[in-house]
Amino acid sequence: MTKQFSTFYLQHLMFGVESQNIQEVLRTVELTEVPLAPKAIAGLMNLRGQIVSALDLRQRLELNDRQKAHPPTGVVIRTVDGLMGLLVDGIGDVMDVDESTFEESPETLAPQMRSVIVGVHKLKGNLMHVLDTSSVCDLKGLQDAKA
Amino acid sequence: MDDLIKEFLVESNENLDRLDTELVKLEGTPDSRELLASIFRTIHSIKGACGFLGFQKLETLTHAGENLLSKLRDGKLVLTPEIGSALLSMVDAIREMLAAINVTEHDGEDARVGLIDQLKKLLEQEPVSVATSRRAMARENCEESKPESKVATPAAAGRTKKTPHVGKLGGTLVEQRRVKPEDVARALEAQEGGDTRPIGAILVGLGVLKSDELAEALRLMEERRSKATSQDSTIRVQVTLLDRLMNLVGELVLARNQVLQYAAQQKDNAFLGTIQQLNLVTSELREGVMKTRMQPISRLFDKVPRVARDVSVGCGKQVHVDTEGKDTELDRTLLEAINAPLTHLVRNAIDHGIETPDSRVRAGKPPEGVVRLRASHEGGQVLIEISDDGAGIDVEKIKSKAVEKGAIGADQAARMSSTEALNLIFLPGVSTAEKVTNVSGRGVGMDVVKTNIEHVGGSVEIQTKLGEGSTFKIKVPLTLAIVPALVVRSVGRRFAIPQMNLVELVRLDAGQSGSGIELVHGAPVYRLRGRLLPLVYLDRELKLREEEPNGQNILVLQVDSRRFGLVVDEVHDTEEIVVKPLGKHLKGIRVYAGATIMGDGQLALILDVPGLAESAGIKTESPDGQTIKASALNTKDTVEKQKLVLFDGANGSRMAIPLNALARLEKLAGSDVERSGNEWVVQYRGQILPLIHLSRVLEVRRDGGLAPNDTPFPPPGSIDVLVIQENGRLFGLIVNTIIDIVEDTTEVRIPATRAGVLYSAVIGERVTEMLDVSGILQAPEQGVVERSKAMAVVPV
Numbered sequence: 001m002t003k004q005f006s007t008f009y010l011q012h013l014m015f016g017v018e019s020q021n022i023q024e025v026l027r028t029v030e031l032t033e034v035p036l037a038p039k040a041i042a043g044l045m046n047l048r049g050q051i052v053s054a055l056d057l058r059q060r061l062e063l064n065d066r067q068k069a070h071p072p073t074g075v076v077i078r079t080v081d082g083l084m085g086l087l088v089d090g091i092g093d094v095m096d097v098d099e100s101t102f103e104e105s106p107e108t109l110a111p112q113m114r115s116v117i118v119g120v121h122k123l124k125g126n127l128m129h130v131l132d133t134s135s136v137c138d139l140k141g142l143q144d145a146k147a
Numbered sequence: 148m149d150d151l152i153k154e155f156l157v158e159s160n161e162n163l164d165r166l167d168t169e170l171v172k173l174e175g176t177p178d179s180r181e182l183l184a185s186i187f188r189t190i191h192s193i194k195g196a197c198g199f200l201g202f203q204k205l206e207t208l209t210h211a212g213e214n215l216l217s218k219l220r221d222g223k224l225v226l227t228p229e230i231g232s233a234l235l236s237m238v239d240a241i242r243e244m245l246a247a248i249n250v251t252e253h254d255g256e257d258a259r260v261g262l263i264d265q266l267k268k269l270l271e272q273e274p275v276s277v278a279t280s281r282r283a284m285a286r287e288n289c290e291e292s293k294p295e296s297k298v299a300t301p302a303a304a305g306r307t308k309k310t311p312h313v314g315k316l317g318g319t320l321v322e323q324r325r326v327k328p329e330d331v332a333r334a335l336e337a338q339e340g341g342d343t344r345p346i347g348a349i350l351v352g353l354g355v356l357k358s359d360e361l362a363e364a365l366r367l368m369e370e371r372r373s374k375a376t377s378q379d380s381t382i383r384v385q386v387t388l389l390d391r392l393m394n395l396v397g398e399l400v401l402a403r404n405q406v407l408q409y410a411a412q413q414k415d416n417a418f419l420g421t422i423q424q425l426n427l428v429t430s431e432l433r434e435g436v437m438k439t440r441m442q443p444i445s446r447l448f449d450k451v452p453r454v455a456r457d458v459s460v461g462c463g464k465q466v467h468v469d470t471e472g473k474d475t476e477l478d479r480t481l482l483e484a485i486n487a488p489l490t491h492l493v494r495n496a497i498d499h500g501i502e503t504p505d506s507r508v509r510a511g512k513p514p515e516g517v518v519r520l521r522a523s524h525e526g527g528q529v530l531i532e533i534s535d536d537g538a539g540i541d542v543e544k545i546k547s548k549a550v551e552k553g554a555i556g557a558d559q560a561a562r563m564s565s566t567e568a569l570n571l572i573f574l575p576g577v578s579t580a581e582k583v584t585n586v587s588g589r590g591v592g593m594d595v596v597k598t599n600i601e602h603v604g605g606s607v608e609i610q611t612k613l614g615e616g617s618t619f620k621i622k623v624p625l626t627l628a629i630v631p632a633l634v635v636r637s638v639g640r641r642f643a644i645p646q647m648n649l650v651e652l653v654r655l656d657a658g659q660s661g662s663g664i665e666l667v668h669g670a671p672v673y674r675l676r677g678r679l680l681p682l683v684y685l686d687r688e689l690k691l692r693e694e695e696p697n698g699q700n701i702l703v704l705q706v707d708s709r710r711f712g713l714v715v716d717e718v719h720d721t722e723e724i725v726v727k728p729l730g731k732h733l734k735g736i737r738v739y740a741g742a743t744i745m746g747d748g749q750l751a752l753i754l755d756v757p758g759l760a761e762s763a764g765i766k767t768e769s770p771d772g773q774t775i776k777a778s779a780l781n782t783k784d785t786v787e788k789q790k791l792v793l794f795d796g797a798n799g800s801r802m803a804i805p806l807n808a809l810a811r812l813e814k815l816a817g818s819d820v821e822r823s824g825n826e827w828v829v830q831y832r833g834q835i836l837p838l839i840h841l842s843r844v845l846e847v848r849r850d851g852g853l854a855p856n857d858t859p860f861p862p863p864g865s866i867d868v869l870v871i872q873e874n875g876r877l878f879g880l881i882v883n884t885i886i887d888i889v890e891d892t893t894e895v896r897i898p899a900t901r902a903g904v905l906y907s908a909v910i911g912e913r914v915t916e917m918l919d920v921s922g923i924l925q926a927p928e929q930g931v932v933e934r935s936k937a938m939a940v941v942p943v
Contacts, residue, residue: 030749032751033640034733035640035689037733044750055732
């Protein structure tokens with residue numbers, strides 16, 4: 001059994017979301033900031049007339065802030081609450097992955113990462129982290145509002 | 148779910164709504180055969196479908212109802228209130244069962260044995276008087292004669308098929324018993340034999356039909372035909388599809404706006420022509436799609452008679468419901484939003500407003516009370532009035548109740564104007580009902596009414612006269628999807644503020660930014676025409692700026708009866724914006740009402756003014772009776788209570804009026820004054836402001852007669868006018884000169900020496916008369932104010 005994943009990168013890490021949950025990829029993202037919003041929400045995007053919240057995955061996973069010189073790429077995913085934009089560093093390939101390469105996330109994974117990762121696929125020379133789209137969009141329990 | 152069941156549910160629910168209205172109507176006219184037939188048909192078709200779809204319990208219930216109805220229809224029973232109630236509870240039971248089917252696809256566990264027994268028992272009531280049953284029998288015979296007659300003339304029926312149009316007229320005539328079926332057959336034969344005249348003419352020629360009877364029959368047919376086509380010309384469409392269309396049109400509008408911006412740089416005429424066309428079509432399309440979401444308010448109004456009936460029976464009152472402007476249309480989301488408040492207000496009107504028949508007669512009113520519902524369009528809004536001719540609301544009672552509940556202090560109550568006091572009924576826990584009934588009186592409800600209506604950007608206003616009744620005026624916007632909004636900028640970000648909440652704009656002088664802003668215990672306030680306006684800095688509220696809050700423009704916003712100023716950097720244009728909801732992560736932030744896409748494709752957040760006021764600590768009400776401590780509001784109140792405007796009323800008499808009774812102080816150019824009949828008026832903020840000469844009113848009171856209006860017209864130079872708001876209406880009081888605004892520090896008072904004056908007091912070391920505003924309104928000129936009620940200058 002193989003599944004098709006779309007992959008993207010954050011820092012050196014490779015992440016994957018099942019292709020059927022991906023609506024589209026945006027090369028450039030124009031954001032409107034929302035004052036008082038949770039820190040992980042980078043702003044709002046205008047997706048052809050539909051207003052979509054953008055979640056900065058670097059913030060969400062508590063990685064280092066993105067450098068201004070490398071603007072983010074947007075990955076729009078479908079969730080039960082509608083569309084959601086994810087800001088990532090760059091887009092990788094679409095790949096068919098066999099289930100036999102899947103393994104649960106290691107115990108040593110940092111907790112903020114562990115809660116949003118289903119597990120990893122061991123690929124040739126790389127690990128693909130499978131993102132849990134519903135828990136990544138759940139911001140409850142995270143620290144609120146920008147300072 | 149099975150499509151068949153779905154369709155059955157939709158159709159049955161629609162029919163049930165009609166059934167409610169019809170049953171209540173039937174109680175007024177128990178003889179109406181047409182109504183009975185229609186009710187019978189509805190129940191019958193539900194029963195039929197149930198048998199087919201296998202909803203046995205529903206079938207048994209409708210069967211019992213049908214039996215009862217058929218006896219009513221045949222005149223073997225007369226509609227009594229018991230029967231009426233039983234039938235209505237059957238409708239309710241059916242509705243509940245349908246709801247159950249909707250969820251479970253099964254008609255529920257409750258077989259409604261009690262109700263069925265009741266219906267059966269009613270069936271066995273005494274037969275009615277002979278006369279009625281004879282009449283009914285006659286009807287029965289008539290009905291039987293119809294099918295018989297069709298069978299009796301196979302020739303005619305056969306031809307009817309061949310020439311349907313002609314046959315229809317023949318059929319109609321037979322049905323109306325204007326001609327015999329044999330005559331129609333003869334006429335048809337004549338036609339076949341070569342007679343080219345229409346069948347009506349042949350029948351007239353045969354001498355069996357009068358020509359006016361023919362005309363009547365043709366008219367009836369025309370009516371039926373148009374009815375049939377109007378049914379055919381509507382289709383059912385999923386609401387979700389309409390919503391989608393609305394969204395798409397919103398996007399199209401945005402795309403159009405962008406194209407228009409781009410087109411401004413083009414020179415190609417053919418291209419520009421096409422753009423123009425696109426522009427027009429888009430606008431029309433938008434209007435069209437908006438219309439598809441509009442529904443007549445009759446959808447709500449038609450339910451009211453049933454509610455009224457239940458409530459009035461429950462509390463032993465007689466009530467008649469009048470409706471006006473039923474075809475006023477508004478967006479369906481709004482319709483849903485005002486459904487509950489409307490029902491609540493009607494129940495209230497009957498339970499609290501309308502008196503019992505006895506006490507009505509004692510008060511010299513007819514025993515039957517009237518609840519009047521009126522809907523109309525008024526300047527882009529929908530106005531809904533619910534009025535009753537009942538006892539009215541006792542303002543003093545509300546005050547004492549509110550004091551008793553601890554919602555306000557006793558001294559606060561004493562200072563309150565009647566309008567303010569009336570608004571107390573919107574506080575939770577305050578009820579004027581003597582006792583709690585199952586209908587109302589618990590003191591919850593009115594606050595919910597207000598919250599619901601305000602949630603959709605509407606407002607509620609009360610007018611009442613003790614002993615004569617009360618009127619609730621609900622104003623809601625036409626549609627929620629597209630609202631006019633003011634676009635402002637703060638620290639480089641754009642925000643949209645719904646126009647609904649905006650009262651006025653004040654610009655601080657750029658050179659002396661910050662001037663006019665003062666601090667009361669650290670809370671910024673602005674002196675706006677002598678009143679202190681608490682200020683909220685948008686940049687501080689949204690944590691946009693690190694440094695000191697700043698801004699050059701004050702938007703005066705209103706929530707409930709409270710006003711506050713919102714300080715922003717820049718004010719742009721007003722625009723019609725398409726409101727889009729925010730995602731779930733942002734829904735919890737109460738200062739936003741949504742977001743919108745501007746003409747340039749950029750997004751702007753829409754501010755929620757009540758939410759903003761709340762988060763800034765501007766409380767609109769203090770239900771727990773605690774006055775707001777840290778907020779500037781409290782300060783504003785105390786300062787205001789003491790402020791007085793001093794003016795020269797007439798002939799050098801020094802007079803005063805509380806500042807909070809005033810809407811504005813104006814200096815108007817004499818040339819702006821226009822005459823309407825004998826009265827002076829000015830155009831003022833889109834209204835016609837009637838002007839009252841204070842000197843004249845006061846003169847009148849002394850002489851007993853109306854002083855001649857000998858003031859020159861138009862008045863030379865300028866005039867000082869106190870703009871006063873009373874009962875939601877503005878009028879202007881012409882005074883000689885406005886002297887000063889002072890604080891009232893004196894306690895020395897003597898009773899008034901003339902009408903139109905409350906008392907005299909020493910203010911500013913001089914004796915000053917305190918003007919009695921409502922007393923002035925009672926003066927002969929009050930007609931001016933009365934008549935000016937609903938006048939507005941039509942915008943050009």
